[in-house]
Amino acid sequence: MTSNVDRKHERIAATLSNQIRSGRIQRGEQLPGEIELARRFAVSRSTVRSALAELSDAGLIATRSGKGSFVLFDGRPLDARHGWARALAAQGVNAHVRVLTVALVRNEKLAAQLGTATPEFVIVERVRELDELVVSFERSSVPAVGALRDLPRTGLGSDSLTEVLAGAGLFIDHGEQLTRARGVTPAEARVLGREPGTWFLDTRRTSWSAENEFVEHVQSLLDPEHFELMLEFSESAD
Numbered sequence: 001m002t003s004n005v006d007r008k009h010e011r012i013a014a015t016l017s018n019q020i021r022s023g024r025i026q027r028g029e030q031l032p033g034e035i036e037l038a039r040r041f042a043v044s045r046s047t048v049r050s051a052l053a054e055l056s057d058a059g060l061i062a063t064r065s066g067k068g069s070f071v072l073f074d075g076r077p078l079d080a081r082h083g084w085a086r087a088l089a090a091q092g093v094n095a096h097v098r099v100l101t102v103a104l105v106r107n108e109k110l111a112a113q114l115g116t117a118t119p120e121f122v123i124v125e126r127v128r129e130l131d132e133l134v135v136s137f138e139r140s141s142v143p144a145v146g147a148l149r150d151l152p153r154t155g156l157g158s159d160s161l162t163e164v165l166a167g168a169g170l171f172i173d174h175g176e177q178l179t180r181a182r183g184v185t186p187a188e189a190r191v192l193g194r195e196p197g198t199w200f201l202d203t204r205r206t207s208w209s210a211e212n213e214f215v216e217h218v219q220s221l222l223d224p225e226h227f228e229l230m231l232e233f234s235e236s237a238d
Helices: 004-022 034-041 045-056 084-090 107-112 144-153 159-167 185-193
Strands: 068-075 097-106 120-130 133-145 174-183 199-208 214-222 227-232
Touching: 004 034, 004 084, 097 144, 107 214, 120 144, 120 174, 133 159, 133 185, 144 159, 159 214, 199 227
Parallel strands: none
Antiparallel strands: 068 227, 097 120, 120 133, 133 214, 174 199, 199 214
16 A cells, blocks of 8 residues: 555655656756755655655655765855856845956866866966955856857857856766865955965865766855855754
């Protein structure tokens, strides 16, 4: 006999499947976490996991358990799945993005580190300003493939880099992030408008698609007066 729990997880899987197939949940978009889904559907996390496993078996999602780190701006979590510009705007933060460099480069060391097929990357450097104060510097390396290879000529336009990557068929599915605090170098200090040695958060994040294609490697220098990192983890079996 089919249990009520089984029927619940099937109903959740059917609901999410319909949203994915109808486009309400876009390809590459991250589903809410287990806790949020359990709250939304008023079920246990084990029921949510069963529903997600069914969606994974159907090839609709890719799930990976583990821990995640999230950037906070002035104590507010940033949902950066669609880019930081949109995440900050959603929090009512009027940050201005200024693009410094878009260039095609050859980086054998980075290619070896990432295991990419080609050592060519497009580098995008940009700063974010809040009331004329630079609060972050980001240097992204993305694969020099397809339309991305033309970015040094075409520029980003009004799109975020995340939107440009999505337009090239590259969607972030999973990755890893390393964070440390350090004093900025004289060259970095000039870009940030700070004194050399001023402490910033240095985060390095590498992302891959569900098919394990390299999507982006980004180094960010974040003003600790505004940014901090939160680590979320769970040791509970349910």
